[in-house]
Amino acid sequence: MIQQQIFTVKEAGYEIRAEVTLANKDLLVNILGGDLPHLGGVLTYDSSSQEVKEVKLFSHDGRFHKDIFLAQVFFESIKEDLPGSITVTAGVHIDGISQEQIAASKGMTEGLARQCTAWLKGQKDFKDPVYSSHFK
Template identity: 45%
Template sequence: MAQFVTTKENYTMKANVSVIGKDIVIEITGGDNPHIGTVTTLTANTEMQTVRFPSHDGRLHKDDVLARRIGQMIQSQLPGSCTITAGVHVNHISKKQIMVSGSMASDLGKQILNWLSNFDFNAPDPIYYSDSEKPQ
């Protein structure tokens, strides 16, 4: 696992990246109450899809704004699928803290992109049956 961190305006945002074969899972968390507010999926050749979960008051979380920014930055370099969970909550967040959240996500995206370009995804390709073969 790799971990990337950025801090601005008195709060920290983290991205933990796990590798599963040629796929990656990114967990974006931070602030006072880390959680899973959204799940975003993508590959190098597919559009991003997001599920937004309800928060304690029933409104849908907006953490996909962070996940989508990172996803757009790294998408072309993905060797397989990518799942991004995101949940950053800062108690009594200020306008300044909201304003820097995008640049914080960009900072994490740059770090992940650099890591992706240097990581050796040396996982074997899966083997499938041909149309004329069947499991025995």
């Protein structure tokens, strides 16, 4: 079972969206927005091992993108309600970003997570995998 949903938040003169794919119990979340959406960071959480891994991608000037912060905020806001594992990508760029816009990004991302959590609570048709007995 695969379901998809898009959530959006507008504040401080820009929009961030979360494009969410629910594959049975697991979530793939793409947080994108601003003037130039891109891939800046990736966070993964394995619900079985409870291990979190992060990858920060390099920006055009050789520094790391700071978008991993948005992936972290989203994950921390939703982790208690996850039915399974999650991968979050984040990439929001605003040309000439202001301090107000930077400050707004955390609350905007938390708002996306709240919308996603409310949607997840309505999803009930999860299935457990069945493994063949001859594969060990």
